[in-house]
Amino acid sequence: MGMYTSVRGWMEINFQQREAAEEIVERHRHELYSGGWAFPSAPFNWTLYLFYGGDIRQGEVPWLREQIEQLAAMPPVNEDNDMPTGFFLLTADEREEADAWQIRDGRLDHLPAPSLDWMAG
Numbered sequence: 001m002g003m004y005t006s007v008r009g010w011m012e013i014n015f016q017q018r019e020a021a022e023e024i025v026e027r028h029r030h031e032l033y034s035g036g037w038a039f040p041s042a043p044f045n046w047t048l049y050l051f052y053g054g055d056i057r058q059g060e061v062p063w064l065r066e067q068i069e070q071l072a073a074m075p076p077v078n079e080d081n082d083m084p085t086g087f088f089l090l091t092a093d094e095r096e097e098a099d100a101w102q103i104r105d106g107r108l109d110h111l112p113a114p115s116l117d118w119m120a121g
Contacts, residue, residue, distance in 0.1 A: 005061055007036070008053040009088025011068070011103055015048045016077040017084070024074075028067045033060055050086075058092065065101070065108065072103045089113055 013021055018039070025037050036054030050071070056064065072084050086103035090113075098113035 003058045003092060004055045005058050005090050005092045006055050007061075007064060007088060007090050009051070009086060009101065011050045011071055011084050011086030013048050013050060013071070013074065013084045014077050014082065015043050015046070017074050018048055020074055021048075021050060021071055024067055024070045028063065030060070030063060033064070052088065061090070068101065068103065069108045072108050073106050 022039065025034065028034070033054060033056050036052045036056070038051040038053070040048060052064070052068075068086075068088065072086075074084055076082055083106050084103055086101075088101040088103075090099045090101070091097070100111045100113040102109045102111055
């Protein structure tokens with residue numbers, strides 16, 4: 001059956017970056033796992049939140065990471081020079097470990113996740 005990693009997280013981008021973000025996701029189209037991406041159906045207010053959630057084979061984690069790194073590196077589109085930001089939590093039941101990906105300053109930083117004991121039970 002293989003080992004799986006549960007991935008859930010979000011990114012904040014400017015609405016003007018939506019098309020570029022959709023192009024990045026489309027370039028990395030995966031028949032099964034691309035379905036984990038969610039884009040809001042209609043814009044409101046000033047921030048666009050992209051979400052990803054799904055259980056993916058551990059061998060596909062680099063596939064997702066590459067997309068998120070490219071999304072993180074999207075150049076600013078306004079005078080505030082705001083870069084995408086976000087957070088993703090990755091857990092693998094087989095290893096009972098959790099990792100975090102923090103998106104800021106144009107990059108993805110891999111960090112140990114905080115304790116998730118509160119989620120058990």
